[in-house]
Each structure stands twice: as C-alpha cells, then as structure tokens.
Amino acid sequence: MxxxxxxxxxxxxxxxxxxxxxxxxxxxxxxxxxxxxxxxxxxxxxxxxxxxxxxxxxxxxxxxxxxxxxxxxxxxxxxxxxxxxxxxxxxxxxxxxxxxxxxxxxxxxxxxxxxxxxxxxxxxxxxxIYGANGWTAWVGVVETGAVKAGETFVVSAAAGGTGLIAGQIAKALGCRVIGIAGGTAKCDLLTREYGFDGAIDYKAANVEAELARLCLEGIDVYFDNVGGEILDAALANMALFGRVAVCGLITNYIAQGPVPGPYRFDQVLMKRLRIEGFFSPDFYVREPAFNPELARLAAAGKLRxxxxxxxxxxxxxxxxxxxxxxxxxxxxxxxx
Ligand SMILES: NC(=O)c1ccc[n+]([C@@H]2O[C@H](COP(=O)([O-])OP(=O)(O)OC[C@H]3O[C@@H](n4cnc5c(N)ncnc54)[C@H](OP(=O)(O)O)[C@@H]3O)[C@@H](O)[C@H]2O)c1
The missing domain is CATH 3.90.180.10 (Medium-chain alcohol dehydrogenases, catalytic domain)
Incomplete structure (x- = not known):
C-alpha cells in the first residue's frame, strides 16, 4: 500500500x-x-x-x-x-x-x-479525563499531594487540561480548592462552573497576598503546573507539613538558559515541606486502576x-x- x-x-x-x-x-x-x-x-x-x-x-x-x-x-x-x-x-x-x-x-x-x-x-x-492528564491529576492530588478532607488545595494553570481535573478531584475529596489562572473570565468559570472555592487572576493580582487572604490557615497542598513566581508565592503561604506536588514548570519550558529560584526555598525547612515531582509515563501502566476512579467521579457529576x-x-x-x-x-x- x-x-x-x-x-x-x-x-x-x-x-x-x-x-x-x-x-x-x-x-x-x-x-x-x-x-x-x-x-x-x-x-x-x-x-x-x-x-x-x-x-x-x-x-x-x-x-x-x-x-x-x-x-x-x-x-x-x-x-x-x-x-x-x-x-x-x-x-x-x-x-x-x-x-x-x-x-x-x-x-x-x-x-x-x-x-x-x-x-x-x-x-x-x-x-x-481518561488519559495522561486525568492520571497525572489523580496521582498529583491523591498520591503525591496525599490530600485529606478539610485541607486547603491550590492549583496553578487551573483552567487548563491538567489543572481543571486536579482541582475537581481535590474538591470531590473534600478539600477547599483555590485555582490560579489568567484573566477574570477563567477565574469566574472556575468558581461558577467547576465548584472552586476561590480563584486568583495571576495576571492582575498580587498572588502572594491573595493566597494569604484566601488561605488563612496556609496551603496544605500546592499542585504546581507553572513554577516561577507563582511557585514562590505559594511557598510563602504553605502550611506546616504542606506538600508541593510538582506536575509541571511551564514558565521554564521556553527559557533559553537556567532559571533562577525558587527564592523562597527556605520555607521547605521552616514549614517542614515535602516537594515531589511526578511524571505520567511512569504510571501509564496503571490506566486500568485510574480510569474507574475517574469515571466514578464523572458519573457523580463531580468531574468534567x-x-x-x-x-x-x-x-x-x-x-x-x-x-x-x-x-x-x-x-x-x-x-x-
Ligand atoms: N508531570 C506530568 O507527567 C505531566 C503530565 C501532563 C501535564 N503536565 C504539566 O501540566 C501543566 C499543564 O499542562 P497541560 O498540557 O494540561 O496544559 P494546559 O494546562 O491545558 O495549558 C497550559 C496553561 O498554562 C497556563 N500558562 C501558560 N503559560 C503560563 C505562565 N507563564 N504562567 C502561568 N500560567 C501559564 C495557561 O493558562 P492561563 O490562562 O491561566 O495562563 C495555559 O492555559 C504543564 O506544566 C505540563 O507540563 C505534567
């Protein structure tokens, strides 16, 4: 042929x-x-x-x-x-x-x-939902982030493919969920359509100050999709024994050379944080376990x-x- x-x-x-x-x-x-x-x-x-x-x-x-x-x-x-x-x-x-x-x-x-x-x-x-974005979100929230009901969960690039799934999973598991996204339209969508408890427009707001205002007891889990200044803003607001689930560093991908920071790395010791990256090809083989969990949330109207x-x-x-x-x-x- x-x-x-x-x-x-x-x-x-x-x-x-x-x-x-x-x-x-x-x-x-x-x-x-x-x-x-x-x-x-x-x-x-x-x-x-x-x-x-x-x-x-x-x-x-x-x-x-x-x-x-x-x-x-x-x-x-x-x-x-x-x-x-x-x-x-x-x-x-x-x-x-x-x-x-x-x-x-x-x-x-x-x-x-x-x-x-x-x-x-x-x-x-x-x-x-039933591919790498869904599985990555699941692992980042449930395993790396190890969220517990009642905790405060923050996700960046929250209106994108991975972040939107991660935020909804954390919400379904009983967390208070704050999304960080670019623009008021995306932020409104997160709170009105997807059940987020709060949203921060990183293009207009002081992210560090907004996180402090919205996360009075600190961030228990930060699901990082972007790195850079937003990671620093999150590090400055972590709760004691918080976890940073490093999913992606989109601010670094375009950089031509090494990227400085994070500048607030001292918080890892001050707050006894755990920072851990994860990479979806490492867990593609677990698709048969992930998909039924994700389908259950989707069937319950908790994941779109x-x-x-x-x-x-x-x-x-x-x-x-x-x-x-x-x-x-x-x-x-x-x-x-
Ligand atoms: N670890 C893994 O195995 C794995 C698997 C899948 C995805 N990921 C990671 O997850 C992240 C999201 O990936 P995706 O493919 O699902 O894309 P996506 O979230 O659907 O799209 C990327 C979003 O990132 C935001 N963004 C772009 N540049 C930014 C910047 N400089 N600062 C802040 N936000 C920025 C944009 O939204 P705004 O309008 O909000 O700026 C954009 O919609 C990436 O970092 C990716 O590498 C990791």
Missing part, C-alpha cells in the same frame, strides 16, 4: 512561541511497514505543554530532545489501518506515542501503545473537562501555541 503522509517536522528550535517558524509541514510516501510495526490513521493529536521541552536541545530533560529535521512526536489517538504486529489488527482503536502527521508508524514493542476499550465513543476522551478543539493537521502550530498564551480552557487537541 502506498500512502501519502503529511507530517510536521522540527525545522529549527523554537524561540519563545515561534512555532509557525520552527515547524515545517512536509509530505512523504509512507514506506512499507517493518516486522512488528503498525500503521495508525491519526484522528486526534494531544497537545501537551511538556512537549515544548522536547523541542529544545537540553540534555537534562525527562526525555531526549527531538533532533532538527525529525518528525514532531506526541500522544495520538487513531485507528490501525495496517499491522505487522501479532497483537494488533486493522480497525483497532489505539492511543500511542506517534507523530504529528496524518499517519503514525508505531512499533508497539518499543514505543508506548495501547488498545482502547469501548467505554467512550468519542476518541478524545482518551486524552482528557471541556475540550479546545482545532481542526486539521495544518492547525497544529496554532493549537500548540494556545497552551502557552492561555487561549485554552480545558484540554487542547487537534482533530484530523
């Missing part, structure tokens, strides 16, 4: 949010599949902030950088159209680590790839996630940019 495949490559390292200049759309004729490979017709590309780090040449990241000229990669949802792997057949719906392209060539024995169940007809649910959908492969740079300009509410995807 000869198939034309449009795909995005990394033409140069992005500077800031210059993805339109850094990505190049190319076309190839797909080569014949090798033994053990499958061909996946991509239906949904998951846009994930952490992917920004693979576009740099830093060597200390949790994943090797993408070489210049190589295809851009990420989590995709799709349907197998051809298989030379005994465990997969044409028609299987899969979530895998694929390419930002019309088709992904995947080697399931060496690359993350899993068949999807039939619980959700809408494929994109498998990169929302909107999607920010862009359509067509050519919309990928614009969709990816939304993560860094805050133009999204909920999970950003590209539907093909």
């Amino acid at each position: 000869s198939t034309e495949n449009r795909h995005w490559t990394l033409a140069k390292r992005p500077v800031g949010n210059g993805y339109a200049e850094a990505f190049a759309l190319a076309t190839e004729t797909l080569p014949a599949l090798g033994e053990g490979q499958i061909l996946v017709a991509n239906k949904v590309l998951s846009m994930d902030s952490g992917t920004r780090m693979y576009m740099t040449d830093r060597e200390d990241s949790y994943q090797p950088g993408t070489p210049l000229g190589a295809k851009l990669i990420g989590t995709v949802l799709g349907v197998v159209t051809e298989s030379r792997h005994p465990g997969y057949k044409a028609g299987d719906r899969v979530r895998c680590y694929g390419q930002w392209a019309d088709y992904s060539v995947v080697e399931p024995d060496t690359t993350y790839c899993t068949k999807l169940d039939d619980a959700h007809a809408d494929l994109k649910e498998y990169v929302g 996630l909107p999607f920010e959908v862009s359509t067509g492969l050519e919309a990928t740079p614009e969709a990816f940019t939304k993560l860094f300009t805050g133009a999204n509410i909920g999970k950003v995807v590209v539907e093909l």
